[in-house]
Structures are given as structure tokens and as C-alpha cells.
Amino acid sequence: MPLFIALRLLFDRKFLTTVAVLGFTLGVFPLITISGILRGFQSKFIDTILRNSPHVVLTSEEKRETVRPIDALRSPKENRVHQVDHEVPDTRVVRLDRPSEMVHALTQKPGVTGAAQSVLGNALIVFSGREHPIDLRGIDPLAQDRVTPFEPILTEGSFRTFVAAHDSALIGAGIARDLGLHTGDTLSCVSSRGERMVLKVAGVFETAVNIIDKSRVYVHLRTGQSILGRGDAIDRIEVRLDAPDSADEQSARIEQAFGYKSESWRTINANFLGLFAQQNQIIGFVIAALLAVGGFGILSIQIMMVLQKRREIAILRSVGFTKRDVMFIVLAQGALISLAGALVGSLLGHLALETLAHTKVVAGETFLHTETWIIWESWVQYALAIAFASSVGLLSSALPAWQAARIEPVDVLRGQI
Amino acid sequence: MSGGKEPLLSARALVRELGEQMVTRALDDVDLEVYPGEFLALTGPSGSGKSTLLYLLSALDRPTSGDIWFGGSNITSMDDDRRAALRRERFGFVFQFHFLLPEFTSLENITIPLRHRGLPQNVADRRAKDALESLGIAELHGRRPHQLSGGQQQRVSIARAIAGKPNIVFADEPTGNLDSRSAEATIRIFEQLVADGMTLVMVTHEPAFAARARREVHLSDGRVYDNEATRPNVIIMR
Numbered sequence: 001m002p003l004f005i006a007l008r009l010l011f012d013r014k015f016l017t018t019v020a021v022l023g024f025t026l027g028v029f030p031l032i033t034i035s036g037i038l039r040g041f042q043s044k045f046i047d048t049i050l051r052n053s054p055h056v057v058l059t060s061e062e063k064r065e066t067v068r069p070i071d072a073l074r075s076p077k078e079n080r081v082h083q084v085d086h087e088v089p090d091t092r093v094v095r096l097d098r099p100s101e102m103v104h105a106l107t108q109k110p111g112v113t114g115a116a117q118s119v120l121g122n123a124l125i126v127f128s129g130r131e132h133p134i135d136l137r138g139i140d141p142l143a144q145d146r147v148t149p150f151e152p153i154l155t156e157g158s159f160r161t162f163v164a165a166h167d168s169a170l171i172g173a174g175i176a177r178d179l180g181l182h183t184g185d186t187l188s189c190v191s192s193r194g195e196r197m198v199l200k201v202a203g204v205f206e207t208a209v210n211i212i213d214k215s216r217v218y219v220h221l222r223t224g225q226s227i228l229g230r231g232d233a234i235d236r237i238e239v240r241l242d243a244p245d246s247a248d249e250q251s252a253r254i255e256q257a258f259g260y261k262s263e264s265w266r267t268i269n270a271n272f273l274g275l276f277a278q279q280n281q282i283i284g285f286v287i288a289a290l291l292a293v294g295g296f297g298i299l300s301i302q303i304m305m306v307l308q309k310r311r312e313i314a315i316l317r318s319v320g321f322t323k324r325d326v327m328f329i330v331l332a333q334g335a336l337i338s339l340a341g342a343l344v345g346s347l348l349g350h351l352a353l354e355t356l357a358h359t360k361v362v363a364g365e366t367f368l369h370t371e372t373w374i375i376w377e378s379w380v381q382y383a384l385a386i387a388f389a390s391s392v393g394l395l396s397s398a399l400p401a402w403q404a405a406r407i408e409p410v411d412v413l414r415g416q417i
Numbered sequence: 418m419s420g421g422k423e424p425l426l427s428a429r430a431l432v433r434e435l436g437e438q439m440v441t442r443a444l445d446d447v448d449l450e451v452y453p454g455e456f457l458a459l460t461g462p463s464g465s466g467k468s469t470l471l472y473l474l475s476a477l478d479r480p481t482s483g484d485i486w487f488g489g490s491n492i493t494s495m496d497d498d499r500r501a502a503l504r505r506e507r508f509g510f511v512f513q514f515h516f517l518l519p520e521f522t523s524l525e526n527i528t529i530p531l532r533h534r535g536l537p538q539n540v541a542d543r544r545a546k547d548a549l550e551s552l553g554i555a556e557l558h559g560r561r562p563h564q565l566s567g568g569q570q571q572r573v574s575i576a577r578a579i580a581g582k583p584n585i586v587f588a589d590e591p592t593g594n595l596d597s598r599s600a601e602a603t604i605r606i607f608e609q610l611v612a613d614g615m616t617l618v619m620v621t622h623e624p625a626f627a628a629r630a631r632r633e634v635h636l637s638d639g640r641v642y643d644n645e646a647t648r649p650n651v652i653i654m655r
Binding site for chain 1: 468472477478497498501502503504505506510512516517518519520521529530532533534577589
């Protein structure tokens, strides 16, 4: 019965109820829309990273502490060196020791689905008299395919052709567009040391990450080592996991096991992920502020209602409604208003996201290449928005409900309030 | 007066003080008994304490001291919830300004307390319609209070009070806001209800209507007095 009364009182005050509902609609609508866009971009980014980048990277930086003999003698404990003339800086090149065995060991580890060694460096490619700086990656094609699969990202050419020919290359779609390259074309690749090699385009790939597509070129490991002048050195080993969420723990274990610096995809992309976290916090504050405005709307309307309806509250109390019943009526009104506002806001948010999902992005070149807005929708998002808005509505009604419950019918009958 | 009957409601040494800094004794050592089936009028000038006594008897207010017994239970020591249940299930109320909920129809105003008691909707509707019919306003069941005259509103208010078949009905100046015809009609309804076995306690300052009650308790300065003499705690009986 209190719920029936709450509903009827709301319907009877259509204007005030509509204003209060709109307050919550205006909080929930941007909440759904902005979180849908942000989460859409963030999910797409993480999805792209996980698909096109290794989950763990083992680099040639040693983590074992090595102390040079001269430094040992110079330590306060030994204190046997007083002066050193013409000290030569430590120019020792650290390289991954026995990388093939490490790859083999890594692939045997539980949770690892692939591991591949690679070499990387900067170079230039020259085609039709035009030059383009590139991020050259020398890879073991079949092993690398198990870490970052190529088939899904190839827009032309064939991975099999790339595997078959040692002088072939896979070119990022941005480079291909800039230079007008296509499968079968021949280009020159020049390293910073002046090494030059002629390569044949076996395929063009597109990861949707513009910075990769505009700079990366894959060649065979030996070819890469030759161009970059690295001999048989390996710069890093890339690892793919069956559970990317466990990358931090796996990375720590790998680092401990092999003694080389190991980074998870989270560490490598910490800047972006940190930015996302900040974005989410800022948007969270904005949305909370919007919903707080809605909450204050309910608070003021409910306080006004309680002041106006003292007589009706006294009637209800006199015919046997308890203080709890009266509190329930006011709280139910707050919850119903916020629920209605949240439902309308959710519907509008859904329509906005659906529209954006089919709307072409007009911004210039962005970090992720996309034709339309990337959106994210989940029932969890709607459930959380509705639950959060309803909680704000309930909280905002707590004070008016308490005020209403304190009204004694006899005070109203005596005309004291 | 009691005819050997046990009182339905009895008050002993009731004191009610009002105000916090300037304390006024609105009721001073009042004893009173209400018997089943009687029509009791509480009379007295403004400020005499008659409405205060009615609010105490009907569990709308608590005395500063003294006890009120209803059906073997001391209602002054009951918690708020039990007192609310008493008002809901055992008492009926008729107020001077009708006190109807403006957002609800006449029928809903009557069924709300019944539904809150847990009666099914069809039973509550039937009882409400019966009450409206017995008061000759069955056709007004769909109207809201602002669509009714003062007399009609008061009848709806009486229908609400009696539809729950209470043990006792409390009426606070029920004719105070009515024209003479409506006031007379209201008193006739009360007389008929009492004739049918209902117990009624009515506050009124109209001597003519008080004279229609079977018993009149006159209050002055918070104490109970005889109408003719001024003996404390003496009640006129007819």
C-alpha cells in the first residue's frame, strides 16, 4: 500500500516529477554515452595491443647485477683504489645468451602459447626514388606467427609467400599507401650503417594502430640481422600467453628464470593505460557531479513535498500508517524518480551509442584507425548506471523521509505545524 | 450507566502538559470511562482540553502522566508501531476538516486503511462501497475530495471511519466546518450508527449536538466538570 501511495503522489505531481526525472536522465544519458565511447576506444586499444603485440617481451638488458673488478676494488669495503686515470666507460654490448634455447624453454612453460626471437632497428626503404623511415623487424616468421598472427592483419599478399622467400618483406599499410607499394613490388632497404638490401613485398598488413602501420616492416631474421649489421645477435624474445591478464606475473617469473629484463604488455603500454585510468577518473567525477545535481533536485523537491504534504502525512499516520511506512513512501518516491530517470537516460544513451556506431569518424588521423566510432555496450554498464542513480535517489530522499517520519499527526491536528 | 458492562476504554489520572519552555497543563487529572455502544460527547469551551483528551484516548498522543486502558492493554506504554496498529484496526477517526487525501478518490480514501490492514482489494472495495451506500453517497465513489461539497466530504470521512468496523469511532468537531443542514445530517448518521451498536466519542462545542449524545462530559481548564453544577469529575448522564 505505501508503494501505491508513493506512485499515486508522483503521478499527481506530474510537473515536479518530470523535472526530477529529467535531472537523473541528464546524469545517466552522458554516463552511458561517454562511458560507452571511452570503454569502446579503450577496449579496442587493448584488444588491438593483445592481438598485434607480444604479451611479454624479454630484452637483452641484464637484470643480474654485475660488478666490474675495478668497481669492486674501489668499494668502501676494499678501498684499494685511490686514483684512476683515463677510465674507459663500460661499452660492453649485452646480448641475449643462447636465445634459441631460451625460446625452446619458454615454449615449454605452462601458459605460453608461442615465443619468437627478433632483432629490430631503424632503417629506410626506398621505392621509386622516395624514401620512408621504418621500424625494421627481423623475425622467425613461423615462430612470430604464433606470437602475433599475421593472417588476420594481412590486407594483401600472402604469409606463405613471405615464409618461402628470405628476401621478402611484409609492409605496414600506411607505408604501402605513402609509397604506393603493392605485393610483388621490389624496394631497397638501407640501414643507418649504410647496408643495403633489395626486398620483395610479399604482403601488406594493417593492425589499425596507425603508428605501427606507418612504420613497421617485417623481414626474415637473418635478413634483418644483415641489414642492421648485428651478426647473429638477438635483441629480444617475444612471448604470447594463453591468458594475457596473467602477463605481469608471467613476466616476473620469466625475468627471474632467465636473468634478462622482461616486460608485460601492461608495463610496455603503461602510459596509455595510465591515461585511460585518468580519463575514467575525470569522467567519473563529472558523471558523479551530474548525478549529484539530480540528487539535489530530488532532495529539494522531496523537502518541498514533505512541507506541503504534512496534512496528508498526518492523515496517513492517524489511520494507522507507521513512521516506517511514511519513510518508505518518501524513499520509494526518490527511488522511483531516479529509476525512471535512469531508464530514460539509459534508453537515450543506447540510442546515442547505436547512432555513433554507424557514424563516420571525421577527425583526422587518430591513434587507432577506424571508420566509425568505436563503442562499447554491456548490460553491466546499464545495470551499474541504474543502480548508481537509484542509490543517489534513495540517499537524496533520506533526509526528507526522516523529516516526514517525524511529523506527529497530533501536531498537525493542533495546528502547530 | 455502565449497566454492569466493562468499559471499552478507560483513562486514569490523565495529565497532559504542552509546550517546552512555557508549560501549560492542557489536561489535569482526568478520569474517564467509555462503554461499548455509547455515544459520548466531550464538550467545553475552546482550550478546555476536549480535543487533547480525544487525541490521548485515540492513541494519537501520549499523556504526560496517567494511563489509558483499551481491551485490557495499557495503550500509553505501547510503542509507536502497536499504537499505529490500534488506530488501524480498532479505531476510526472523523476530523473537523475531513482530512481526506486529495490525490485519491472517495473509494480509495476509504480502501487505503483497509488495504493497509491486509484486506484483499475486492473485500476492501466491497466494504468501502457498503459504507458509502449506507451513508447515501454511493455514486460519489469515483470523485476526488475537491469535487465534493463539505457535507459530502464529511460523509466520506465517516465512511472511512466505519468501513473498517472499528471498536470505537473518535470524532473531533465533526460538524465544526459544516453548514447547519450538513451538520444535522452528520449527527443523524452518528445517531444511526450508535443505534446499530457503534461506540462513538465526539468532541463538540455545539450544545445542541452534545445534547443528542447519551452522555456528555464537560471539560473546563483541563478538568472534567458537570454541566449544571461545577463539581469535578462528575459526568452528565441521560
